[in-house]
Amino acid sequence: MRLEGNDNGPRFLVLERQNGDKSMDKVSPFFIKKAMDAITLNIEISRIQNGCLLLKTVDRQQANKLLKQTRLGESMQIEITEHPTLNLTYGTIYCWDMTRLTDEAFQKELKDAHVVKVERINKFKDMKETPTGKFILTFDLGYLPNAIDVGFYRCRVELYVPNPLRCKDCLRFGHTKKHCRNRNRMCARCGELFHGNNCSFPEKCVNCGKSHSAFDRSCELYMDEKEIQRIRVTERISIKETRKRRRQQVPQAPVYTRSYAQVTRTSDNRNGSPSQSSSQPQSIEMNRHQDYHPSVSPSSNDTNSLTTELSDNSANTTTTTTTTMTMR
Ligand SMILES: [Zn+2]
Ligand SMILES: [Zn+2]
Numbered sequence: 656m657r658l659e660g661n662d663n664g665p666r667f668l669v670l671e672r673q674n675g676d677k678s679m680d681k682v683s684p685f686f687i688k689k690a691m692d693a694i695t696l697n698i699e700i701s702r703i704q705n706g707c708l709l710l711k712t713v714d715r716q717q718a719n720k721l722l723k724q725t726r727l728g729e730s731m732q733i734e735i736t737e738h739p740t741l742n743l744t745y746g747t748i749y750c751w752d753m754t755r756l757t758d759e760a761f762q763k764e765l766k767d768a769h770v771v772k773v774e775r776i777n778k779f780k781d782m783k784e785t786p787t788g789k790f791i792l793t794f795d796l797g798y799l800p801n802a803i804d805v806g807f808y809r810c811r812v813e814l815y816v817p818n819p820l821r822c823k824d825c826l827r828f829g830h831t832k833k834h835c836r837n838r839n840r841m842c843a844r845c846g847e848l849f850h851g852n853n854c855s856f857p858e859k860c861v862n863c864g865k866s867h868s869a870f871d872r873s874c875e876l877y878m879d880e881k882e883i884q885r886i887r888v889t890e891r892i893s894i895k896e897t898r899k900r901r902r903q904q905v906p907q908a909p910v911y912t913r914s915y916a917q918v919t920r921t922s923d924n925r926n927g928s929p930s931q932s933s934s935q936p937q938s939i940e941m942n943r944h945q946d947y948h949p950s951v952s953p954s955s956n957d958t959n960s961l962t963t964e965l966s967d968n969s970a971n972t973t974t975t976t977t978t979t980m981t982m983r
């Protein structure tokens with residue numbers, strides 16, 4: 656199995672204290688640095704939530720050495736584990752010749768290239784899910800390889816940028832339905848309170864207020880969020896840090912048109928007439944990664960984590976979009 660680049664990149668580890676008050680927060684950075692240097696040199700150290708330390712090693716050998724450590728300094732008991740998400744990278748490949756293979760069988764074939772998960776992207780066309788030749792690969796590598804051997808094919812690996820996390824109810828970005836505080840389910844087409852899947856009112860984006868559906872990919876709020884996702888996966892930094900960087904690059908954030916307190920009208924007392932738009936239903940590329948963020952174990956909520964959470968709205972989001980489009 657040939658990978659472009661080397662498979663011995665940096666690894667991210669989490670150091671947890673096992674005795675005392677369990678937190679590293681009050682432990683002197685001088686002590687930590689000296690004790691770490693005594694084990695191995697050139698480790699990048701930073702503090703993360705829960706009183707843990709994040710360690711970035713130079714390579715796998717160094718990581719393996721650290722994973723065996725149970726003590727820091729003379730007597731501090733510690734445990735060092737692999738970070739659950741920062742060592743994973745996500746890429747896409749095109750390979751039309753894989754239609755006879757299940758995702759699981761395909762993954763087994765790519766195991767030696769450090770592929771831990773394969774997921775085929777399906778297209779939603781004519782109300783049917785049809786497989787495409789595009790796959791999302793999860794690599795257990797500190798970097799994304801440029802190319803990978805798939806049998807006798809050499810496939811180029813592109814960075815996978817997840818779609819922004821979007822709430823199935825209020826349709827805003829950055830949270831899931833489960834964590835929605837807006838409490839109102841909104842219509843993806845007209846932007847008013849949800850009134851069934853047969854909306855024929857003129858399109859008005861619930862987020863930016865312009866005349867497109869909430870799922871339109873040209874929406875400036877969507878594009879801003881997508882760019883934030885791109886920075887997050889390229890730089891491999893926390894979502895909080897990513898948002899900060901994005902605002903340094905583009906200080907003017909696109910704004911949501913209104914607060915939810917302003918949403919008081921229901922679809923019943925609206926005077927608008929149904930739109931006569933005649934655009935045709937389109938095919939939509941879908942996969943279980945729609946609004947997907949690689950999952951992270953519940954115990955790890957540190958700020959350096961690459962991930963937020965797995966949204967539960969993937970299939971429904973696409974279905975809603977399709978319904979809306981079909982109704983035009
Ligand atoms: Zn919400
Ligand atoms: Zn509506």
Ligand SMILES: [Zn+2]
Binds near residue numbers: 867874
């Ligand atoms: Zn919009």
